[in-house]
Amino acid sequence: MAECPPTATGVTRPALHRLRIRYTKLGRTRFVSARDLGAVFERSLRRAALPIAYSEGFTPHPKVSFPDALPVGTASTGEYAELTFTAPPDLEGDPARLSAALPEGMDVLIAVGVPEGTPKLARLLPAALWELAWPPVDAAELTPLLSRRAKALLAADRAEVTRHRPDGDRILDVRPALLAVVASTRRVPDADDRTVLRAVLRNDGPTVRPSDLVSALARGDVAPPPTIVRVVQGEVLPTGVRDALGGEVEPLVIDVDAEAA
Amino acid sequence: MLGAAPKAGVPPPPPAGRRGRFHAPGDAATEPASMWPVLEGLLASVQRPARYVGGEHNQVVRPWSAAETRWLLCYPDTYEVGQPNQGIQLLYEVLAAQPTALAERAYAPWVDLEEVMREHGLPTFSLETHRPLWAFDVFAVTLPHELGHTNLLTLLDLGGVALHGEQRAPEDPIVLVGGHAAFNPEPLAPFVDAVALGDGEEVTVEIDAVVRAFKQRVYADGGAPTPADRDELLEQLARIPGVYVPALYAPAYHADGRLRRTVPVQPGVPPVVAKRTVQDLESVPLPRRQLVPLTETVHERFSVEIFRGCTRGCRFCQAGMITRPVRERRGDTIRELVEQGVADTGYGEVGLLSLSSADHSQILPLAKGLADTYAGTTTSLSLPSTRVDAFTLGLADELARNGRRTGLTFAPEAGSERMRAVINKQVSEEDLLRTAETAFAQGWRHLKLYFMVGLPTETDEDVLAIAELAVRVLRLARRHGKGNRLTLSVAGFVPKPHTPFQWAVQDPPEELRRKLSLIRHAIKEHRAITVRTNDPEDGVIEGLLARGDRRVAAVVERAWQLGARFDGWQEQPTLPLWRQALADTGLELDWYVARERDLDEALPWDHLDTGLERSWLWEDWLDAQQAQSLEDCRFTGCYDCGVCPGLDLTHDLGVQPPGGAGHG
Numbered sequence: 001m002a003e004c005p006p007t008a009t010g011v012t013r014p015a016l017h018r019l020r021i022r023y024t025k026l027g028r029t030r031f032v033s034a035r036d037l038g039a040v041f042e043r044s045l046r047r048a049a050l051p052i053a054y055s056e057g058f059t060p061h062p063k064v065s066f067p068d069a070l071p072v073g074t075a076s077t078g079e080y081a082e083l084t085f086t087a088p089p090d091l092e093g094d095p096a097r098l099s100a101a102l103p104e105g106m107d108v109l110i111a112v113g114v115p116e117g118t119p120k121l122a123r124l125l126p127a128a129l130w131e132l133a134w135p136p137v138d139a140a141e142l143t144p145l146l147s148r149r150a151k152a153l154l155a156a157d158r159a160e161v162t163r164h165r166p167d168g169d170r171i172l173d174v175r176p177a178l179l180a181v182v183a184s185t186r187r188v189p190d191a192d193d194r195t196v197l198r199a200v201l202r203n204d205g206p207t208v209r210p211s212d213l214v215s216a217l218a219r220g221d222v223a224p225p226p227t228i229v230r231v232v233q234g235e236v237l238p239t240g241v242r243d244a245l246g247g248e249v250e251p252l253v254i255d256v257d258a259e260a261a
Numbered sequence: 262m263l264g265a266a267p268k269a270g271v272p273p274p275p276p277a278g279r280r281g282r283f284h285a286p287g288d289a290a291t292e293p294a295s296m297w298p299v300l301e302g303l304l305a306s307v308q309r310p311a312r313y314v315g316g317e318h319n320q321v322v323r324p325w326s327a328a329e330t331r332w333l334l335c336y337p338d339t340y341e342v343g344q345p346n347q348g349i350q351l352l353y354e355v356l357a358a359q360p361t362a363l364a365e366r367a368y369a370p371w372v373d374l375e376e377v378m379r380e381h382g383l384p385t386f387s388l389e390t391h392r393p394l395w396a397f398d399v400f401a402v403t404l405p406h407e408l409g410h411t412n413l414l415t416l417l418d419l420g421g422v423a424l425h426g427e428q429r430a431p432e433d434p435i436v437l438v439g440g441h442a443a444f445n446p447e448p449l450a451p452f453v454d455a456v457a458l459g460d461g462e463e464v465t466v467e468i469d470a471v472v473r474a475f476k477q478r479v480y481a482d483g484g485a486p487t488p489a490d491r492d493e494l495l496e497q498l499a500r501i502p503g504v505y506v507p508a509l510y511a512p513a514y515h516a517d518g519r520l521r522r523t524v525p526v527q528p529g530v531p532p533v534v535a536k537r538t539v540q541d542l543e544s545v546p547l548p549r550r551q552l553v554p555l556t557e558t559v560h561e562r563f564s565v566e567i568f569r570g571c572t573r574g575c576r577f578c579q580a581g582m583i584t585r586p587v588r589e590r591r592g593d594t595i596r597e598l599v600e601q602g603v604a605d606t607g608y609g610e611v612g613l614l615s616l617s618s619a620d621h622s623q624i625l626p627l628a629k630g631l632a633d634t635y636a637g638t639t640t641s642l643s644l645p646s647t648r649v650d651a652f653t654l655g656l657a658d659e660l661a662r663n664g665r666r667t668g669l670t671f672a673p674e675a676g677s678e679r680m681r682a683v684i685n686k687q688v689s690e691e692d693l694l695r696t697a698e699t700a701f702a703q704g705w706r707h708l709k710l711y712f713m714v715g716l717p718t719e720t721d722e723d724v725l726a727i728a729e730l731a732v733r734v735l736r737l738a739r740r741h742g743k744g745n746r747l748t749l750s751v752a753g754f755v756p757k758p759h760t761p762f763q764w765a766v767q768d769p770p771e772e773l774r775r776k777l778s779l780i781r782h783a784i785k786e787h788r789a790i791t792v793r794t795n796d797p798e799d800g801v802i803e804g805l806l807a808r809g810d811r812r813v814a815a816v817v818e819r820a821w822q823l824g825a826r827f828d829g830w831q832e833q834p835t836l837p838l839w840r841q842a843l844a845d846t847g848l849e850l851d852w853y854v855a856r857e858r859d860l861d862e863a864l865p866w867d868h869l870d871t872g873l874e875r876s877w878l879w880e881d882w883l884d885a886q887q888a889q890s891l892e893d894c895r896f897t898g899c900y901d902c903g904v905c906p907g908l909d910l911t912h913d914l915g916v917q918p919p920g921g922a923g924h925g
Contacts (some may be wrong), residue, residue, distance in 0.1 A: 003388065027316075028314040028315065028316040028555075029314075029316065029555065031304060031310040031311045031313075031314050031555075032311050032555050032556065033309075033311060033556065035557070036311065036555060036556045036557055039557070039561070040555055041605030042607070042609065043318070043553055043606065043609075044607060045607070046607035046608075047318070047604075047605070047607040047610070049604070054639050060639050062639075072310065072311075073304065073305045073310065091766070101607075103316055103317075103318065103555060104316055105316070133264070134264035135264065135266035135267070137264060137265070137267065138263045138264050141263055142264045144265045145263065174892075195264060213807070221262060221263060222262065222263050222264050223263065223264045223265035223266070224263050225264070226302055227265055
């Protein structure tokens with residue numbers, strides 16, 4: 001095992017191996033809270049017999065870190081985590097080994113080693129691309145309506161919405177976090193069209209959730225979308241968001257016929 | 262409103278009497294729809310939705326059409342309380358091993374989901390495939406205590422199954438209960454079809470075989486069962502040893518309201534039903550493939566039951582009385598279960614479970630061996646134990662090798678020597694103080710001591726002895742560290758059936774409150790002692806249901822109608838509803854809880870046999886009142902409690918302890 005040089009205290013510690021992953025949180029696992037996610041990962045890593053590193057101290061915790069918390073109930077194909085191992089986990093070429101140990105709905109899409117000096121994971125994730133999909137009804141009316149409102153929202157300086165919480169309502173401005181928003185109609189073979197909204201929200205700064213964006217656009221006459229997906233996170237480009245780990249660009253404007261192809 | 266989903270309808274259950282085709286074995290066309298697509302859309306509006314989604318590691322999903330019998334195993338409390346239950350997990354594996362059976366699980370919906378389910382017509386569902394309760398053949402509910410009774414009614418009602426057994430349709434699920442509180446099922450008698458008494462491993466397989474044969478017969482050639490068929494099935498179940506079918510028995514009362522007896526109402530039904538006991542625990546090394554939750558539960562660890570039964574003879578302890586004799590799992594089997602289970606589940610903690618884990622004849626080599634195996638890893642070992650002695654402390658040190666030496670828990674249960682003799686908790690004050698001193702000297706920082714108040718013959722002097730003992734322990738603690746602390750946990754005693762205290766008076770809440778304040782007052786200047794108590798009113802419902810008779814069923818139903826749910830939860834203060842229900846049904850609470858019974862009075866559970874001789878229990882009750890203690894029969898010889906000869910059983914210890922002098 002590779003070893004670090006002795007520290008000032010003379011204790012030799014094994015070199016740690018950091019790995020960053022992009023993973024999904026779909027199906028039933030979208031209801032797993034951020035609070036429970038650490039334990040889900042810890043047990044999955046232990047089941048896969050991966051050499052997970054633990055913190056020192058009285059109550060050792062597995063070195064698994066998440067840059068932020070996805071709201072409970074929201075699905076994602078763009079979750080990220082940093083895992084630390086005491087030996088090379090050999091997952092880069094074979095992320096399926098970890099996927100197999102994770103619950104159904106959670107799959108590792110990309111795993112990359114982290115060279116020394118790489119910026120913190122959160123700094124690689126300045127923004128997220130979100131997709132909000134409505135049921136296959138009213139698309140002919142709903143898409144143009146949301147398009148108009150989206151353009152108006154982008155043109156405005158402020159857009160205050162009320163977030164309802166058990167401990168009291170809170171008013172916040174969604175505009176500073178909103179980088180782009182586009183409504184379009186997705187055609188699905190053998191089914192009615194559905195309205196899809198894609199938006200890019202900044203991760204840094206005050207948290208604005210996609211549900212807040214819905215509040216700004218729905219204005220009481222549009223039903224909340226039943227599915228919200230965090231598609232990907234990373235660098236913002238004029239055309240979309242570039243996956244921080246894989247490098248592929250997820251477009252803001254969906255190819256309406258792609259699904260039919 | 263644009264973009265609103267068409268209201269996702271739950272198909273209403275077919276009317277009772279027309280559900281037969283869903284029960285017919287082996288036909289894909291009879292598969293009831295999964296409720297998941299509807300439930301999924303509603304979960305955003307409830308707390309902790311991960312409770313309801315399933316998807317755990319080691320869940321077993323078998324195709325509906327491939328099974329001949331379909332069981333829904335239930336723990337009538339929230340998922341996070343019920344999921345770790347070993348009994349459910351054990352029976353889940355027993356049924357999974359039956360090639361023709363299918364078993365899924367259900368837990369009680371929290372009150373917010375219940376409201377949503379009623380609004381949307383969503384039935385009680387299974388966790389694995391979200392299928393409705395009414396489509397299963399057996400609804401098997403464990404009753405670890407009495408405070409899930411109202412939740413059982415909620416689950417039946419939401420599940421499309423009539424509350425009263427006599428109103429059920431022929432094809433409806435058989436409502437089967439088991440577990441410790443099922444040893445007095447009378448307050449639930451109208452609502453349950455059958456009760457399995459004692460260990461479930463073998464009887465479950467026998468029940469499954471009877472249900473399977475029944476289904477093969479009644480569903481042959483597109484047929485469906487008739488009401489007479491259901492009656493016959495119940496009679497067949499009543500012929501299985503250990504199965505009690507309440508509808509086949511009737512209570513008779515004296516004019517003054519006391520019970521005269523409970524007797525079979527038809528020939529061929531056994532007058533007394535004896536519990537089932539698995540003599541050889543080695544024959545069922547389960548649960549092996551334990552379920553790993555996706556959300557936090559009350560016990561997150563891989564648990565192995567290291568022995569079943571207890572003969573310490575604590576007179577308040579129902580579990581110790583009804584699970585005799587002692588049957589130990591062998592060290593090699595335990596090791597194998599732990600090592601395989603830790604690797605399979607990914608749990609970081611191992612629990613060695615039993616009623617008094619330090620009493621396993623091989624506990625020290627076992628604990629040392631496991632501590633060696635996991636030395637230097639992040640896997641920790643825990644051993645719930647109530648024994649207070651040097652041996653237990655040595656064990657705790659062994660187990661703490663890998664982890665923290667923060668908290669150590671002992672249960673002296675009573676403060677005075679006299680009171681401990683009454684309850685037969687055999688630990689002297691000298692031992693206790695010595696053990697506490699050693700613990701603090703070895704570096705433990707925090708001691709938790711468990712006590713009860715409201716015990717039979719208790720005086721204020723006995724109550725104050727708890728505080729005096731605590732202060733003495735604290736003085737010792739302080740000698741070894743200024744920051745050392747002590748927590749007293751004091752609970753109100755609730756007399757339970759099948760124990761020597763089954764004849765005793767339960768203290769009313771105001772009396773418990775007074776006794777607790779005596780303790781608080783006596784230690785109030787010692788800020789390093791924390792006192793934890795339950796609400797003295799908590800034990801009222803428990804006491805009523807623990808020793809209630811069949812008439813109390815009307816109170817259960819009324820309290821449930823008035824809205825009682827999750828009676829054990831602080832968030833759900835349901836006692837006013839129960840008081841209202843008692844008033845509405847004309848029953849008197851104190852008659853059930855605060856009345857001393859005498860030997861001549863029939864008890865509602867007299868026809869249910871744990872093996873304990875009633876005369877032995879009575880003698881032990883008399884001994885208790887004279888503060889006469891009784892040694893553990895494992896080490897000092899048989900005192901004729903009746904279990905071993907009566908049920909043709911023996912203690913099963915891997916190794917006989919030398920000289921019968923305990924483990925020393």
